Amino acid sequence: MRSTILAVVAVATTVQAQPALHPTAQLLTEIIRIDTSNPPGHEGQIAALLEKKLEPLGFEITIVPTPEAGKAHFFARLKGDGSRRPVLLAAHADVVGVEREKWSVDPFAGTVRDGDVYGRGAIDFKGGMAVFARAVMMLAENKVPLSRDVIFLVEADEEAAQYNTSWLARTHWAQMDCEFALNEGGWIIKDPGGKVQYVSISTADKSSIAVIVTARGTSTHSSMPRPDNAIFALSKALARLADYDPKVQLIPSTREFFATLARTSAPPLADQFNALLSSDAAAVARADKALSVDPLLHAIMRNTIAPVLMNAGFRSNVIPGSAEATVNVRTIPGTDPNEIVREFERVIADPAVSVRLSTPFAGPSTVAPSSQDTDLYRALVQQAKATFPGAEVTPYLFQAGTDAGAWRSRGVPVYGIYPYPITADELTRMHGNDEKVGIESLRLGTEMIYKTLVDVAGRK
Ligand SMILES: [Zn+2]
Secondary structure (H helix, E strand, O other), X not given: OHHHHHHHHXXXXXXXXXXXXXXXXXXXXXXXXXXXXXXXXXXXXXXXXXXXXXXXXXXXXXXXXXXXXXXXXXXXXXXXOOOOOOEEEEEEOOEOOOOHXXXXXXXXXXXXXXXXXXXXXXXXXXXXXXXXXXXXXXXXXOOOOEOOOEEEEEEOOOOOOOOOXXXXXXXXXXXXXOOEEEEEEEEEEEOOOOOEEEEEEEEEEOEEEEEEXXXXXXXXXXXXXXXXXXXXXXXXXXHHHHOOOOOOOOOHHHHHHHHHHHHHOOOOHHHHHHXXXXXXXXXXXXXXXXXXXXXXXXXXXXXXXXXXXXXXXXXXXXXXXXXXXXXXXXXXXXXXXXXXXXXXXXXXXXXXXXXXXXXXXXXXXXOOXXXXXXXXXXXXXXXHHHHOOOOEEEEEEEOOOOOOHHHHOOXXXXXEEEEEEEXXXXXXXXXXXXXXXXXXXXXXXXXXXXXXXXXXXXXX
């Protein structure tokens, strides 16, 4: 008997020494092990894994194949009583590729080390997928009575290629129609000590346009150069754009974001944020210069200009008649792309150089920022404050594009968040090397999203 008791104690001690992984972290390791680098994506494998986990809990599963083999979208719908319109959570299944030799762990092994889950997509956005999946699974496990359907969508082709949510919206809108939705976007930023400073919820994304800059000159023998060389003219035009920075334009959500940073930062940073928000043009310019050292802050306060492709010449002894550059411009909501063309023409000021949009633009942007006056936005703000006491919550203009456009362009509000506290260091690993997310962050994020869903979809 005595020895038996000792054995039981020993077993109990062993179990305590190696506690089970938090369910969200456990699910994330499984998802990371499916390599969905896009291309080709293989998103259908994630759909198969999630179907096995969600169908037994009572979710209605629909897998939408795309014309590309192995690439699919996954819907899991938990039925409510239909008295209110659905809420949707969207996560993309694909990830960007890796520079494998620069990682300290296998990026597709789901390694757990020192309280973190490592792997491609840990932050963008398999971590979010795991949080959203666990939050909706908890609704089913806890048998929460629902007044509306809760739809969990795992998408293909967000990082690349054509069968993305825009394609899905054209072909399967009825499945994804909802009152409002959550996806990736804003941040829960914590300091190195682990305290959450602020939570930003994106209510709008920047748009992306391609501007073609073309210089023309005389095509002739390279032994007799003339002053109208197209490659020189294009180089000068790009040099003028390099020295030019579009003016600061703060939309309401960006103003709120900077006001939040002003409250949560120490001087002198706090003073610079306040100066940026002031009406003193010289103070704004000084603050812009100081704060724009950070490429993210630089990007959210203006339209940005980045040459990405050049095309000129075809033989080493021929001066080409034209030279062309593609310039990627990321615009803040409300920007008229035709106005960008005129701005480029003014800056370049060379009759030998022409500027046009790669695809003609019909009219002003129809994708308005999502309203903060909805039950979902209010619930998310409330639960963010409850989960991270003392943290400020602010709307945010996301500096890049996401898959939210499929809904926002149809008038459905979308709120973006990477639902786990991360540090600035962890943020730089996104699309980089040794991407990781904390297990405690995943736990807190799951709690926040679950409670948000109970708030917004639970029967009162
Ligand atoms: Zn992403």
